[in-house]
Amino acid sequence: MMMVPVMSWAQSVVVTGKITSADTKAPVAGASVFLSNSSFGTSTGKDGKFTLTSLKPGQYNLVVSSVGYEDELKLISLVDAGVVLNIELKPKITQLKEVTIAPISKSDRKQALEQFKQDFIGTDENAGNCKIVNPDVLNFSYHQNKTVLEAYTDEFLLVENKALGYRIKFLLRNFKSELQTGNISYSGSQVFEELKGGKVKQERWHRKRDEAYYGSAMHFFRALYRDSLDDAGYRIYRLSRDINESRPADRNIQAHLVNARKLSRDSLIFWVNAAHDSRYTHQKFHGRFNVKDIVKSTANPNLKEVIFPDHLYVVYTKKWEANFYKDVYRSPNDLNYQTTIVSLVNNNPSIVIDKNGTIIGPSPMYEGSWSQARLSVLLPVDYTPYSTQQQFLETQALKRD
Known part of the structure; x- marks a missing residue:
C-alpha cells in the first residue's frame, strides 16, 4: 500500500513573474527559476514569463539563473496571497579568475x-x-x-x-x-x-x-517552532565550555603527523595524543531549556527567533549515535543518544526560523550528529513525512527484529 504524506498545509501559494534583460529589456527565455533547497522549479517561456504553483507558505530564496547573466537571488515570503515578480537580469561580465597556481594534473x-x-x-x-x-x-x-x-x-x-x-x-x-x-x-x-x-x-x-528526516536539523527546528520537542523526542540544554589552550592548533598537529617518520618516538606520541585531545575544556551543563526560554516572537508573525547563551546542546532520544565525536561533551550518566551542539557564528545574536524548519539568514555551526549531514541525506525544505514518527519507529523496530 502506497504511503501518503501525514502533514499538510492549508494554503497553496502561486508565484508568477517575468524575467527580462536589464540592458535590452527583452524577455529572457529558458531561464531557470526555482526556490532554493526546495522541489519547486521551472523555466521561463519565450515571453520570459514563469509560474510556480502549489507552494507551501514559508520563507524562500528565489533563484533565477541563465547563461550569460548574473544569478539573481531574492528572499520572498509566502503566506496566503499570490506573489508577482518582475526581475531584471544583469549581463555577466566575463572575468578571468585570478590564477594563483598552475592547472591541476x-x-x-x-x-x-x-x-x-x-x-x-x-x-x-x-x-x-x-x-x-x-x-x-x-x-x-x-x-x-x-x-x-x-x-x-x-x-x-x-x-x-x-x-x-x-x-x-x-x-x-x-x-x-x-x-x-x-x-x-x-x-x-x-x-x-x-x-x-x-x-x-x-x-x-x-x-x-x-x-533521513526524523532526527535531522529540519525535524528539530520544525518541532521547536511548534513547541513540540517532547513529542518529537528532543531534549535541549545550555552548554558552556572554554577553548583548550594547551592543545596545539590543528595545522601544527597535522603538519607534524605528515612527517611522522622524521619524529622521535616521544615526539610522535606527543603529537598523536594532541590530535586526540578535545579542542575544549571545562565543559558543563547549566540545566535543561524549555522552548519558551529560547524561542521568541518577531515582528514577522511567520518567523521566530531562537536566542540562547553559550551553546545549545540537542539530544534526540529516538536514535542511537553510531559515531564518536571527541569534541562533543557527553554526560557520564547519559545514554548514547544522537547529540548535536549548535553554536552561533560570526557574532550572530540568534537563529531565525520559519514553520518549515528553514533557517533564514546565516546558518549556525553544528558539531556532532548534524555535522555529518551531507547531500546524501539532504531533503527539500518543503518535505512532508510519509509516516508519523511513531509509525516510522515501529517500522524500524520490526526491521531490527
Whole structure:
C-alpha cells in the first residue's frame, strides 16, 4: 500500500513573474527559476514569463539563473496571497579568475574529485547510491601545498540520489575543504526533482526519506517552532565550555603527523595524543531549556527567533549515535543518544526560523550528529513525512527484529 504524506498545509501559494534583460529589456527565455533547497522549479517561456504553483507558505530564496547573466537571488515570503515578480537580469561580465597556481594534473583531478565526493555528498550508505552526472563542470584547485581543495561550477552540477529518489541541480558557487582540519564550507543554490520509479521504488524512497528526516536539523527546528520537542523526542540544554589552550592548533598537529617518520618516538606520541585531545575544556551543563526560554516572537508573525547563551546542546532520544565525536561533551550518566551542539557564528545574536524548519539568514555551526549531514541525506525544505514518527519507529523496530 502506497504511503501518503501525514502533514499538510492549508494554503497553496502561486508565484508568477517575468524575467527580462536589464540592458535590452527583452524577455529572457529558458531561464531557470526555482526556490532554493526546495522541489519547486521551472523555466521561463519565450515571453520570459514563469509560474510556480502549489507552494507551501514559508520563507524562500528565489533563484533565477541563465547563461550569460548574473544569478539573481531574492528572499520572498509566502503566506496566503499570490506573489508577482518582475526581475531584471544583469549581463555577466566575463572575468578571468585570478590564477594563483598552475592547472591541476589529470591524476590530481581524479584525487580532487574523490575528495569532493566524500566531503560534498558524504560517506554513508546513501552516498554509495549517489552519482554525479556531469563531473566535468567542476573546476578544482589546490592551495597551501595541497592541503586545501577548492571547487566551483559555472552551471548546474547534477547529482542523482538513488537512495532517496531525487535528482538535485546544484549551483555550486564555492566549495572549500581544509584537508588537515576537516573543515568544509560551501555555498550555492539547489532544486530537487523527483526521480521516476515504480511502486516498490517509491515506497523504498519514502522510507529512506523519513529515515533521513526524523532526527535531522529540519525535524528539530520544525518541532521547536511548534513547541513540540517532547513529542518529537528532543531534549535541549545550555552548554558552556572554554577553548583548550594547551592543545596545539590543528595545522601544527597535522603538519607534524605528515612527517611522522622524521619524529622521535616521544615526539610522535606527543603529537598523536594532541590530535586526540578535545579542542575544549571545562565543559558543563547549566540545566535543561524549555522552548519558551529560547524561542521568541518577531515582528514577522511567520518567523521566530531562537536566542540562547553559550551553546545549545540537542539530544534526540529516538536514535542511537553510531559515531564518536571527541569534541562533543557527553554526560557520564547519559545514554548514547544522537547529540548535536549548535553554536552561533560570526557574532550572530540568534537563529531565525520559519514553520518549515528553514533557517533564514546565516546558518549556525553544528558539531556532532548534524555535522555529518551531507547531500546524501539532504531533503527539500518543503518535505512532508510519509509516516508519523511513531509509525516510522515501529517500522524500524520490526526491521531490527
